[in-house]
Amino acid sequence: MMKARFIVILFATxxxxxxxxxxxxxxxxxxxxxxxxxxxxxxxxxxxxCQNQSIDDSNADLxxxxxxxxxxxxxxxxxxxxxxxxxxxxxxxxVLLKPPVNARTMLLWSGPALxxxxxxxxxxxxxxxxxxxASEGLxxxxxxxxxxxxxxxxxxxxxx
Amino acid sequence: xxxxxxxxxFLPAIIVLVLAAIFWSYLGEIKDGKSIQDLPSALxxxxxxxxxxxxxxxxxxxxxxxxxxxxxTLVNVWASWCPPCRVEHPRIMQLAREGIPIYGINxxxxxxxxxxxxxxxxxxxxxxxxxxxxKIAIDWGVYGYPETFVVDxxxxxxxxxxxxxxxxDLTDKIRPLIKALSK
Numbered sequence: 001m002m003k004a005r006f007i008v009i010l011f012a013t014x015x016x017x018x019x020x021x022x023x024x025x026x027x028x029x030x031x032x033x034x035x036x037x038x039x040x041x042x043x044x045x046x047x048x049x050c051q052n053q054s055i056d057d058s059n060a061d062l063x064x065x066x067x068x069x070x071x072x073x074x075x076x077x078x079x080x081x082x083x084x085x086x087x088x089x090x091x092x093x094x095v096l097l098k099p100p101v102n103a104r105t106m107l108l109w110s111g112p113a114l115x116x117x118x119x120x121x122x123x124x125x126x127x128x129x130x131x132x133x134a135s136e137g138l139x140x141x142x143x144x145x146x147x148x149x150x151x152x153x154x155x156x157x158x159x160x
Numbered sequence: 161x162x163x164x165x166x167x168x169x170f171l172p173a174i175i176v177l178v179l180a181a182i183f184w185s186y187l188g189e190i191k192d193g194k195s196i197q198d199l200p201s202a203l204x205x206x207x208x209x210x211x212x213x214x215x216x217x218x219x220x221x222x223x224x225x226x227x228x229x230x231x232x233t234l235v236n237v238w239a240s241w242c243p244p245c246r247v248e249h250p251r252i253m254q255l256a257r258e259g260i261p262i263y264g265i266n267x268x269x270x271x272x273x274x275x276x277x278x279x280x281x282x283x284x285x286x287x288x289x290x291x292x293x294x295k296i297a298i299d300w301g302v303y304g305y306p307e308t309f310v311v312d313x314x315x316x317x318x319x320x321x322x323x324x325x326x327x328x329d330l331t332d333k334i335r336p337l338i339k340a341l342s343k
Contacts, residue, residue, distance in 0.1 A: 048199060048303040049303055061268075062294075065294050065298060069295070088202070090202060090203070091303070092200065092201070092202035092301070094199055
């Protein structure tokens with residue numbers, strides 16, 4: 001019983017920890033709906049200082065400033081897209097943790113599928129080639145050599 | 161059949177060579193002192209942001225975007241607390257002596273610290289705007305300090321340098337660019 005309660009408390013604490021991010025209490029907006037949108041947008045924006053964290057996760061100064069800017073834009077009535085465009089106009093598409101699909105990112109997005117397709121084509125043709133090689137069977141020469149080897153074996157087997 | 165077979169033998173080698181060439185070119189860039197973490201500015205060939213910043217302390221001349229029209233200028237984002245800014249400062253002074261108009265954005269600094277920095281190392285700036293909150297720096301897409309922008313006579317950003325300007329940056333990039341833009 002004690003153990004069960006401990007586990008419940010442990011998981012409740014862990015769940016809370018995972019939603020906290022790096023957002024400081026004084027940054028949080030009063031309007032919970034706006035704050036939720038701000039959190040969602042921040043999770044998709046790269047911190048350009050640390051480069052592998054979102055601004056929602058990062059403690060860097062610039063990440064904090066950008067979180068504040070995102071919230072200020074939302075409070076001023078911007079749509080989600082307007083906020084993202086605002087940041088992209090200043091820092092480039094690199095800040096989007098999920099790159100947009102366009103002509104420049106075609107290879108990036110299609111890369112894994114292309115590798116898979118070429119890999120599959122390669123495998124299929126390899127198996128096919130191996131299949132045809134096997135079905136050709138042995139040449140007359142090879143049959144003769146095989147027969148000779150088999151005879152040898154039988155002879156040595158009898159000698160034992 | 162044999163031609164096909166030969167190609168498939170060489171394909172892995174070709175892929176390896178292509179990848180090696182790509183990685184080699186990145187290595188070359190690192191050797192040239194360029195960090196692969198350096199981001200291209202989103203503002204290249206776009207108008208510099210519109211802003212108006214007050215001076216470092218009350219009564220000082222500020223800096224606004226109108227100053228950037230009519231001639232090729234440099235905009236240098238710096239702070240007294242930023243060690244690389246100290247490193248590059250002699251080069252900024254040198255450019256100022258060469259007659260290039262340089263404007264400063266003093267980033268998140270304390271007025272007394274900023275003034276102390278300039279008193280100690282010299283003031284190369286025609287005007288300095290104090291960006292206490294860092295909001296204007298965000299408009300410029302600044303993410304590391306110092307950063308230096310070359311702005312053409314139309315007020316468009318033509319080049320962004322992240323990190324301290326070293327002697328070779330002057331000779332290889334900044335001086336030739338200013339010369340080309342001034343024609």
